[in-house]
Amino acid sequence: MSLVPIRWVSQQECASREEDTAGTPPDASADVTHDVTSDVTFDVTSDVTFDVTQPAVKLALLDQRLLPGETREVLLEDARGVATAITDMVVRGAPAIGIAAAYGVALEAFVINREGGDWQSRLASACDVLAASRPTAVNLFWALDRMRKVIAAHVTRSQAPYEALLKEAVRIHEQDLDDNLRMAEFGAQVIAASLAQGETRCEVMTHCNTGALATGGHGTALGVIRTAYAQGIVGRVHVNETRPWWQGSRLTAWELVQEKIPARLAVEGAASLIMQQGARTPEGVRWLIVGADRIAANGDTANKIGTFSLAVQARAHGIKVMVVAPLATFDGTLATGADIPIETRDAAELREAGGRQIAPQDIDVFNPVFDVTPHEYIDAIVTEHGVVESPDSDSVGALLGRAMRR
Numbered sequence: 001m002s003l004v005p006i007r008w009v010s011q012q013e014c015a016s017r018e019e020d021t022a023g024t025p026p027d028a029s030a031d032v033t034h035d036v037t038s039d040v041t042f043d044v045t046s047d048v049t050f051d052v053t054q055p056a057v058k059l060a061l062l063d064q065r066l067l068p069g070e071t072r073e074v075l076l077e078d079a080r081g082v083a084t085a086i087t088d089m090v091v092r093g094a095p096a097i098g099i100a101a102a103y104g105v106a107l108e109a110f111v112i113n114r115e116g117g118d119w120q121s122r123l124a125s126a127c128d129v130l131a132a133s134r135p136t137a138v139n140l141f142w143a144l145d146r147m148r149k150v151i152a153a154h155v156t157r158s159q160a161p162y163e164a165l166l167k168e169a170v171r172i173h174e175q176d177l178d179d180n181l182r183m184a185e186f187g188a189q190v191i192a193a194s195l196a197q198g199e200t201r202c203e204v205m206t207h208c209n210t211g212a213l214a215t216g217g218h219g220t221a222l223g224v225i226r227t228a229y230a231q232g233i234v235g236r237v238h239v240n241e242t243r244p245w246w247q248g249s250r251l252t253a254w255e256l257v258q259e260k261i262p263a264r265l266a267v268e269g270a271a272s273l274i275m276q277q278g279a280r281t282p283e284g285v286r287w288l289i290v291g292a293d294r295i296a297a298n299g300d301t302a303n304k305i306g307t308f309s310l311a312v313q314a315r316a317h318g319i320k321v322m323v324v325a326p327l328a329t330f331d332g333t334l335a336t337g338a339d340i341p342i343e344t345r346d347a348a349e350l351r352e353a354g355g356r357q358i359a360p361q362d363i364d365v366f367n368p369v370f371d372v373t374p375h376e377y378i379d380a381i382v383t384e385h386g387v388v389e390s391p392d393s394d395s396v397g398a399l400l401g402r403a404m405r406r
Helices: 011-020 079-087 094-115 119-131 138-152 162-194 221-230 247-258 268-278 307-316 393-405
Strands: 006-009 032-035 058-062 072-076 202-206 234-240 263-266 285-290 294-296 301-304 320-324 370-373 380-383 386-389
Touching: 006 094, 058 079, 058 094, 072 079, 079 094, 079 119, 094 119, 094 138, 094 162, 119 138, 138 162, 162 221, 162 285, 162 320, 162 380, 162 386, 202 221, 202 268, 221 234, 221 247, 221 285, 221 320, 234 247, 234 268, 247 263, 263 268, 268 285, 268 307, 285 307, 301 307, 307 320, 307 370, 380 393, 386 393
Parallel strands: 202 234, 202 285, 234 263, 285 320, 320 380
Antiparallel strands: 006 058, 032 072, 058 072, 294 301, 301 370, 380 386
């Protein structure tokens, strides 16, 4: 069985799973869970195609909260369930959130047609619920805007446009995978061109998870790293833990181990030492490569908390910073990163770890999920439409303008 982060589950498979799990109480945080640990492989470039004329009973999301210890899927039946899964971090990563939300709208249309009722108001409500699930990742709103356009084009219908919405969700999913493969080639070219005379490869550092788990396949920043490693120009990947959800140690390290790409895990506090040591060796760290959850019109980039600190450290050690993100991540309505909303999460995520209390219950907690790296600290933004070097309002605007004309 090929293991993918986001997929439809057919009626036949649903029936089979119900037989397998009869009498087993479901996980309290999800509709249904199913263990997929037996005989699975992780597919980083999965085929998204399926027969959209067949009713999709559930959406299957790989529960990323359980990795690497367990590989278990959560089966969701409606948009509210998908929104909860996004909020609860079952699925995470800006592109993957957008893809899951798009499928959530299609799933809701199927439910509405089965139950009846005012499909337009119910789909509008579903889109609103999904939009409220995570505030920072702009890919979520981009995907929902595309689904709303499909809804608007079918307002005269007596039933919800399930098939049209499902086809659009599939297009969003397929487009993300295609975009990631293009970005990977562009990014690898940038790395190769940056190597000093006589250097054939280098090491890189990455933060959080930007691989197949966070996207429609292959990955953004990790996709560049995958391709660069395959081309022989990246020799090792330094992975930051990425607290408090440990996306680096749980997810990125897991993806790299699955593909046997040489990697070393370290706490974020060791980043400066790794950069300092690497600057003195022929094949040391030359790039910090990260993804993005929202990019302002001037290139300021919101990404996982700690990215800004790493960019400052990289600048101090002469290491370049690459941001890899599709155009869906750009928010041209925001002039600078100062206007990007920053999500904060529950204090318990810092007071507890592994079910144990690790900080006093009465301590005040600040738990932002993202920070904003000013564009001055970014050497290159890699997109599916090309690379912006030393990004600013003019160069980002030129890129977006070229993309709009295509």
